[in-house]
Amino acid sequence: QVQLKESGPGLVQPSQTLSLTCTVSGFSLTTYGVSWVRQPPGKGLEWIGAMWISGDTDSISALKSRLTISRDTSKSQVLLRMNSLQAEDTAMYFCARHGRGSGFAYWGQGTLVTVSS
Amino acid sequence: EIVLTQSPTTIAASPGEKVTITCRASSSVSYMYWYQQKSGASPKLWIYDTSKLAPGVPNRFSGSGSGTSYSLTVTTMETEDAATYYCQQWSSTPPTFGAGTELEL
Numbered sequence: 001q002v003q004l005k006e007s008g009p010g011l012v013q014p015s016q017t018l019s020l021t022c023t024v025s026g027f028s029l030t031t032y033g034v035s036w037v038r039q040p041p042g043k044g045l046e047w048i049g050a051m052w053i054s055g056d057t058d059s060i061s062a063l064k065s066r067l068t069i070s071r072d073t074s075k076s077q078v079l080l081r082m083n084s085l086q087a088e089d090t091a092m093y094f095c096a097r098h099g100r101g102s103g104f105a106y107w108g109q110g111t112l113v114t115v116s117s
Numbered sequence: 118e119i120v121l122t123q124s125p126t127t128i129a130a131s132p133g134e135k136v137t138i139t140c141r142a143s144s145s146v147s148y149m150y151w152y153q154q155k156s157g158a159s160p161k162l163w164i165y166d167t168s169k170l171a172p173g174v175p176n177r178f179s180g181s182g183s184g185t186s187y188s189l190t191v192t193t194m195e196t197e198d199a200a201t202y203y204c205q206q207w208s209s210t211p212p213t214f215g216a217g218t219e220l221e222l
Binding site: 035044045046047058060061094098101102103104105106107108109110 | 147148150152159160161162165171203205207208210211212213214215216217
C-alpha cells in the first residue's frame with residue numbers, strides 16, 4: 001500500500017541547515033509527485049514545495065532562496081534541504097503524494113522540526 | 118497566489134445538527150479539496166474534486182460549490198466529526214490552504 005515517511009533531525013540550531021527525507025513505498029516517484037507541507041504548532045497548513053514526476057521542482061516564493069528539493073528515485077526518496085533556519089521555521093513537516101493540480105491523497109505522519117539553540 | 122478564506126473559524130455543533138463550512142477563493146478555482154485533521158494526526162483528504170467523498174468518508178458529508186465559493190456540509194453531526202477542516206486549491210501554483218475551521222462538539 002501507499003506509504004510516506006519523513007525523517008529528520010528534530011532539533012536544528014538557528015542559522016543552520018535542515019535536511020529532511022521522505023521515503024515512499026507503494027508507488028513510483030516517476031508516476032506521482034510529492035510535496036512538502038509544513039504546519040507550525042497550533043497553526044494551519046502551508047505548502048512549501050513539490051517534486052514533480054519529471055524531476056522538476058516548485059517552491060513558494062518566500063523560500064525559493066533557502067529551499068532545495070531533490071530526489072533519489074533508486075531509493076524512492078524525496079529530499080528537502082533548507083538553509084538559514086530561524087525560529088519561525090519551527091513546524092511539523094509533512095510529505096504528501098499528489099497528482100497534477102490535485103489534492104494530497106496520502107500523507108506521511110510528519111516530523112517535528114524545532115529551531116532552537 | 119490564490120487566498121482561501123474559511124468561515125467560520127470555529128463552530129460548535131450538537132449531535133444531529135447540520136453544519137456548513139464555507140471557503141471563498143480570491144480568484145476562481147476549478148476544484149476544491151477538503152481535509153480533516155484531528156489533534157496530533159496528519160491531515161486526511163476528505164473531499165476531492167469539490168464534491169467527491171474520499172474512501173471511507175461517511176455520506177453525511179458533502180461538498181459543493183464553483184468559481185470562488187465552496188462549502189463542506191455535515192448533514193447530521195456526530196461525535197467523531199469533531200476536528201479541524203481545511204480547504205485547498207491547486208488550480209494555480211502555489212497550492213494554498215484555508216486557515217482551517219475547528220468543528221467542536
